[in-house]
Amino acid sequence: MTQSLVTEPIAADSPPAIVFRSGEHRRAFAGHPWVYANEIEMDQAAKALPPGSIVRLAASDKRVLGQAFFNPHSLIAARLLTASATVAIDRAFLAERLSAAAALRDRFHDRPYYRLVHAEADGLPGLVIDRFGDAFVLQLNSAGMDRLEAPLLAALEALFAPTTIVLRNDSPARAQEGLDQHMRVAKGSLDHPIEIEENGVRFLADLGQGQKTGWFYDQRDNRAMVAKLAAGLKVLDLYCYTGGFAVMAAMAGAASVLAIDESEAALALGSRAAALNGVAGACAFRRGEVFRDLGSIDERFDLVIADPPAFVKSRKGLPQGLRAYRKLARLAAGKVTPGGFLFLSSCSHAVEPAAFAAEVARGLHDAGRAGRILKTAGAGPDHPVHPMLPETAYLKSLLLQVD
Numbered sequence: 001m002t003q004s005l006v007t008e009p010i011a012a013d014s015p016p017a018i019v020f021r022s023g024e025h026r027r028a029f030a031g032h033p034w035v036y037a038n039e040i041e042m043d044q045a046a047k048a049l050p051p052g053s054i055v056r057l058a059a060s061d062k063r064v065l066g067q068a069f070f071n072p073h074s075l076i077a078a079r080l081l082t083a084s085a086t087v088a089i090d091r092a093f094l095a096e097r098l099s100a101a102a103a104l105r106d107r108f109h110d111r112p113y114y115r116l117v118h119a120e121a122d123g124l125p126g127l128v129i130d131r132f133g134d135a136f137v138l139q140l141n142s143a144g145m146d147r148l149e150a151p152l153l154a155a156l157e158a159l160f161a162p163t164t165i166v167l168r169n170d171s172p173a174r175a176q177e178g179l180d181q182h183m184r185v186a187k188g189s190l191d192h193p194i195e196i197e198e199n200g201v202r203f204l205a206d207l208g209q210g211q212k213t214g215w216f217y218d219q220r221d222n223r224a225m226v227a228k229l230a231a232g233l234k235v236l237d238l239y240c241y242t243g244g245f246a247v248m249a250a251m252a253g254a255a256s257v258l259a260i261d262e263s264e265a266a267l268a269l270g271s272r273a274a275a276l277n278g279v280a281g282a283c284a285f286r287r288g289e290v291f292r293d294l295g296s297i298d299e300r301f302d303l304v305i306a307d308p309p310a311f312v313k314s315r316k317g318l319p320q321g322l323r324a325y326r327k328l329a330r331l332a333a334g335k336v337t338p339g340g341f342l343f344l345s346s347c348s349h350a351v352e353p354a355a356f357a358a359e360v361a362r363g364l365h366d367a368g369r370a371g372r373i374l375k376t377a378g379a380g381p382d383h384p385v386h387p388m389l390p391e392t393a394y395l396k397s398l399l400l401q402v403d
Contacts, residue, residue, distance in 0.1 A: 014056060014085070014086065015053070015054045015055050015056050015067060016045070016049065016053070016055050016056070017055065017056045017057075017058045018035075018040055018041075018046055018055045018056065018057055018058070018068075018070055018077075018078060019040065019041045019058050019059070019060060020039055020040055020041070020057070020059050020060060021038075021039060021040060021041055021060070022060045023060075024038075024039040024040070025039070025059040025060070025063075025065070027039070028057065028080070029059065029063075029065055031387075031388050032388045032389075033079060033080040033120050033125065033386060033388060033389065034076045034078070034079060034080075034389070035057065035068065035076070035077055035078035035079075035080070036075060036076060036077060037072075037074070037075055037076075037077040039077075040077055040078070042072065042077075046070075046072055047072045048072075049070055049072055050147075051070075051071040051072065051073055051074070051143035051177065051178055052069055052070070052071060052142070052143030052144040052145075052146055052147035052177075053069070053070045053144075053147075054067055054068070054069065054070070054081070054089050054144065055067065055068055055069075055070040055078065056068075056085050057078060057080070064085045065080070065083070066080055066081065066082050066083040066084060066085060067080075067081050067082050067084065067085060067087070067089060068080045068081055068144075069081060069125055069142055069143065069145070070144070071142075071143045071144070071177055071178070073178050074143070074176060074177055074178070079120070079125035079126065079142060079144065080125070081123070081144075082123075089148070090151055091151040091152075091154045091155045091158075092155075094124070094148065094151055094152050094155040095155035095158060095159055097117075097122060097123050097124050098116070098117065098124075098129075098155055098159055099159060100122075100123075101116055101117050101122045101124075102116060102159070102160075104381075104384075105131075105382050108380075108381050108382065109382070111197050112131055112134075113131065113132060113133065113196050113197055113198060113217070114131055114217055114220075114382040115128070115129070115130050115131070115217045115218070115382040115383055116129040116131040116136070116382075117129040118382070118383050118384055119141070119392070120386040120389055120392070121383075121384035121385055121386045121389075121392075122384065125142050125144065125145065126140065126141040126142020126143075126144065126145040126146075126173075126177070127139070127140060127141070127142070127145045127152075128141065128213070129156075130213040130214070130215065131160075132194055132196050132205060132207065132214075132215070133194070133196070134160070134161070134162050134163045134164070135162060135163060135164035135165075135166070135188070135194055135207060136156060136160070136162045136164070136165050136166070137165075137166045137168050137207050137213040137214060138152075138156075138165065138166070138167050138168065138169075139167075139168050139173075139212075139213065140152075140167065140169055140174075140179075141171050141173040141174055141177070143177045143178065143179060146169075146174075146177075146179055149167075153165060153186060153187075157187075162187060162188070163187070163188050164185070164187060164188030164189070164190070164194075164207070165185070165186040165187040165188065166183070166184075166185055166186070166190065166207050166213075167182075167183065167184045167185075167186050168183055168207075168208075168212070168213055168214075169181060169182050169183065169184070170182060170183050171212075172313070183208060185208070190207055190208040193205055193206045193207075193210075193214075193269055194207060196215060198217075198220055198244070198248075199220065199223065199224050199227075199248065201247060201248050201251050201273075201277055202273065202276045202277055203215070203242060203243065203244065203247065203269075203273045204242060204272055204276070205269075206242075206265070206269065209265065210242070210265075210266070210269075211241065211266075211309070215242070215244075216241070216244065217380065217382060217383070218347075218379035218380065218383050218395050219244060219245070219307060219345070219379075219395070219397075220380045220382075221379075221380040222343070222345070222377050222397050223244050223245050223248045224248070225375065225377070225399065226245060226248075226249065226303070226305060226343050227245075227248040227249050227251065227252035228252065229303055229341050230248075230249035230250075230252045230253065230254040230303055231252055231253035231254065232253060232254070232255055233249075233254055233301075233302035233303045233340075233341075234254070234255050234256050234299075234301045234302045234303070234337075235250075235254045235255075235256065235257040235258070235301060235302070235303045235304075235305070236257075236258050236260075236297075236301040236303070236304045236305065236335060237249070237257060237258070237259040237260065237305045238260050238294070238304070238305065238306040238307075238308070238332065239260070239261060239290060239306060239307050239308045239309065240259035240260060240261045240266075240267075240270055240285070240305075241261055241263070241266045241270070241307075242266050242269040242270045242273065243259060243269065243270025243271070243273045243274060243283070243285070245259075245305045245307065245343075246259035246270060246274070246283055246285075246305075247270065247273045247274050247277055247283065249303070249305075250274060250277075250279035250283050251277055254282060254303075255282070256282055256283075256284070257282055257283045258286065258297075258301070259283060259284065259285045259286070260285075260287075260288045260290065260293070260294075261285075261287065261288075262287065262288070262289050263287075264287060267285040267286075267287060268285075270283075270285050271283070271285045290306070290308070290328070290331070291324075291327065291328075291331070294331050294332075294335065295331070297335065299335075300335055300336065300337045300340075301336060301337065301340065302336075302337050302340040302341065303336075303340060303341045303342075303343070304332050304333075304335050304336050304340070304341070304342050304343070305343045306328055306332045306342075306343070306345070307343075307344075307345040307347075308328060308345070308346075309347070310346075310347050310348040310349075311324040311325060311346070311348055311351075312348035312349075312350045312351050313348075314350065315350050317350075318350050318351070321348060321350070321351065322351065322355060322359050323359075325346060325351070325356060325359040325360065325363070326359040326362050326363040326366065327363065328344070328363065329342075329344060329359060329360040329361075329362070329363025329364055329366075329367075330363040330364070330366040330367045331363075331367075332344065332363075333363060333364050333367040333369045333371075333402055334367045334369070336369070336402040338402070338403055339401065339402075339403070340401070340402055341374075341399065341400065341401055341402070342371070342398075342399075342400045342401075342402050343397065343398070343399050343400075344360055344397065344400075345395065345396065345397040345398075346395075346396045346397075347394055347395050347396075348394070349391070349392070349394045351396065353376070353396045356396045356398075357373075357376070357396075357398060360398055360400075364400070364402070369402050369403060370402075371400045371401050371402040371403050372400060372401055373398055373399070373400050374399045374400060374401055375397075375398070375399040376396075376397070376398055376399075377397040377398075377399070378393055378395045378396060378397065379393070379394075379395040383395070
């Protein structure tokens with residue numbers, strides 16, 4: 001959304017104004033959608049506002065930036081919603097943003113399986129929505145979006161008439177906003193995992209008990225890219241979850257696929273997905289912890305895939321997490337046949353791309369191997385990034401050939 005300094009008449013019932021400290025408005029007025037607590041006048045009136053209140057943001061000279069969610073208890077005190085100081089933040093406003101987000105996704109995907117809303121990049125701060133046909137999974141990760149739950153669900157209903165709506169409000173991000181963690185089925189039921197489609201392949205997703213929203217759309221393009229290499233190859237998929245990479249590799253003609261994960265429930269869904277697609281004979285799903293059990297696998301593979309959960313949960317855990325990525329690269333590289341391929345990913349927000357690449361390079365060296373980077377990649381276009389928030393491009397992936 002383009003920001004402009006508005007001069008619209010302010011009605012008496014307009015949202016309260018939050019004023020920047022003298023000189024502290026420049027970053028926000030230059031387009032950054034977040035305002036930090038130390039940039040505003042946190043007076044008693046501001047501190048008294050309920051978390052998630054909608055406010056007007058104004059410079060000390062009274063110029064208004066627009067409307068934002070406000071949380072006096074969060075480091076990110078304000079999250080910009082709109083450059084308009086007067087538009088109502090209601091069901092119609094939310095429906096317009098949802099409609100625009102859907103129109104964008106439909107340009108990239110011919111089937112309704114994608115991330116529908118990716119927070120600030122779609123003008124809906126703190127909101128994540130994954131679409132699984134006529135089932136929708138929501139994460140309301142900001143106090144402001146949490147307060148708008150009712151009009152948000154009404155807008156979703158009016159636009160898409162979903163059969164199932166699940167609120168997966170169990171993300172750790174909610175704690176930073178002072179919100180509780182819970183899961184609730186707002187519409188329909190979750191009697192069993194649902195079938196989804198990605199790149200023409202059928203999978204199963206558990207929307208209630210699975211990780212995050214039940215499926216990781218962010219790796220869609222990377223799964224397709226890796227599958228193109230898999231024909232005739234012996235494949236090892238580490239942290240396979242419900243078989244996204246594994247089943248797609250088998251569908252692309254892999255000679256065999258060994259898929260490893262700690263979760264019995266995830267492995268069961270992966271095995272069922274292999275059967276759904278007629279490739280059960282090419283896939284073996286095995287329970288194991290990668291760092292503990294990978295050394296016991298004596299064989300080597302032509303293609304090794306490792307897409308682990310986040311090793312770094314916060315800045316405090318960065319050094320230890322970087323060492324874990326280096327160790328994973330070493331172990332995985334050691335299982336690649338000469339001339340084979342290695343695909344590694346990090347979904348840790350706090351790990352910068354250069355740091356991830358450096359740890360992978362060190363791990364490759366530790367394994368006594370050399371190679372070359374063939375491709376660096378992130379998430380697909382249904383996970384857009386706000387231009388002023390490049391740090392939110394959390395997914396980092398490297399495809400290498402290993403000598």
